[in-house]
Amino acid sequence: MYIIVVGGGKVGYYLTKTLVHEGYEVLLIEKNPAKCETYTERFGAVVMNGDGAEASTLAAAGAGRADVVISVTGHDEDNLVICQLAMHRFKVKRTIARVNNPKNEELFRRLGVDVTVNPTSVILSLIEQQIPDRHFVHLLALRHAKLAVVEASVAPESSICGRTVAEVRLPAETSLIAILRGSDVIIPTGQTRIMAGDEIIAITRRESEEQLRDLLVTN
Amino acid sequence: MRPVKCCSSGQDSSDALFRRGHRIGINVNVVIVGCGRVGARIAATLDQAGHRVSVVDSNPAAFRRLPQDFSGKAIVGTGIDEDVLKAADIEEADAFFAVTNGDNTNIMTAQVAQTIFEVQNVVARIYDPVREDTYRKMGIHTVCPTTTIATLMIDEIQGGA
Numbered sequence: 490m491y492i493i494v495v496g497g498g499k500v501g502y503y504l505t506k507t508l509v510h511e512g513y514e515v516l517l518i519e520k521n522p523a524k525c526e527t528y529t530e531r532f533g534a535v536v537m538n539g540d541g542a543e544a545s546t547l548a549a550a551g552a553g554r555a556d557v558v559i560s561v562t563g564h565d566e567d568n569l570v571i572c573q574l575a576m577h578r579f580k581v582k583r584t585i586a587r588v589n590n591p592k593n594e595e596l597f598r599r600l601g602v603d604v605t606v607n608p609t610s611v612i613l614s615l616i617e618q619q620i621p622d623r624h625f626v627h628l629l630a631l632r633h634a635k636l637a638v639v640e641a642s643v644a645p646e647s648s649i650c651g652r653t654v655a656e657v658r659l660p661a662e663t664s665l666i667a668i669l670r671g672s673d674v675i676i677p678t679g680q681t682r683i684m685a686g687d688e689i690i691a692i693t694r695r696e697s698e699e700q701l702r703d704l705l706v707t708n
Numbered sequence: 709m710r711p712v713k714c715c716s717s718g719q720d721s722s723d724a725l726f727r728r729g730h731r732i733g734i735n736v737n738v739v740i741v742g743c744g745r746v747g748a749r750i751a752a753t754l755d756q757a758g759h760r761v762s763v764v765d766s767n768p769a770a771f772r773r774l775p776q777d778f779s780g781k782a783i784v785g786t787g788i789d790e791d792v793l794k795a796a797d798i799e800e801a802d803a804f805f806a807v808t809n810g811d812n813t814n815i816m817t818a819q820v821a822q823t824i825f826e827v828q829n830v831v832a833r834i835y836d837p838v839r840e841d842t843y844r845k846m847g848i849h850t851v852c853p854t855t856t857i858a859t860l861m862i863d864e865i866q867g868g869a
Binding site: 542543544545564565566567569570573574577578590592593596599600 | 788789790791810811812813815816817819820823824836838839842843845846
């Protein structure tokens with residue numbers, strides 16, 4: 490598999506290092522000639538100096554035969570254009586973009602970039618999961634399916650305490666995956682009774698997330 | 709000298725839009741991203757003609773290029789940010805110009821205008837002819853100064869010979 494990485498900042502550097510180590514054919518495109526020299530000394534001849542958003546650079550890099558193009562520069566507009574050029578000009582099947590501003594994630598998706606990785610959101614969500622006494626935590630977003638996996642602790646005042654799963658009116662297209670009670674993990678059935686303090690892991694539509702939060706956490 | 713003909717691909721040309729707007733006495737709402745020489749010039753011209761103009765530039769000093777009597781809005785911020793564009797009234801815009809000095813910024817902001825805000829007339833300046841060609845084929849209306857000016861320069865010499 491041939492992978493082109495554009496942008497030799499910290500992300501690009503460690504990504505290239507990992508991919509080279511795993512035996513992939515990799516080419517890193519970086520604008521700054523001094524960085525290219527350093528990286529070439531470290532990784533060998535897998536570094537190319539140039540502007541990855543220039544079609545001529547991508548052509549010289551052999552983008553036409555690349556299986557994946559990953560753009561991880563610090564500028565969203567560059568990452569977008571690099572991925573779009575790769576897709577439309579060079580018919581690259583899979584493109585992955587780093588999205589620096591979380592606001593741009595949805596835009597990239599609408600403009601056809603296959604996968605976006607947003608370090609800001611990733612860091613936020615990891616920190617969020619570590620803050621104690623959070624009652625409703627967003628664990629994972631399944632972007633293409635518009636689904637979210639969430640974790641919530643059932644508040645004592647919630648109307649669902651003491652009811653069985655079958656009795657609870659969950660928001661549309663929501664399933665309870667697991668209930669963590671003390672050290673037990675319960676895979677719920679309709680007969681499972683929900684208790685105050687239960688940690689519930691559920692999968693839900695993104696738009697039903699708020700409704701689920703209200704149901705489990707507030708009343 | 710002949711008028712500059714842009715290499716845009718046959719949309720309801722913005723030229724026609726402004727003339728039509730002028731003729732029937734309605735103001736056209738215009739957003740311009742990039743207040744360099746070209747952006748400021750477009751802003752001043754359309755403002756003078758009575759259209760409602762907002763100009764966006766990340767550098768507040770760029771607005772010095774606008775004429776003293778400019779009556780439109782000048783918004784400091786980056787054109788690839790939806791909130792900045794909203795502040796520039798993009799939701800009511802009939803025409804959108806992406807004329808910063810960065811090709812990629814112009815490409816991205818034009819796509820935001822076209823895809824998210826569904827502005828009817830969007831034009832982006834793209835210096836790199838290959839990128840210009842790619843995005844024109846993808847349905848973005850583009851002007852490539854590199855090819856346009858090169859052609860004009862050659863024509864000037866040949867016309868004078």
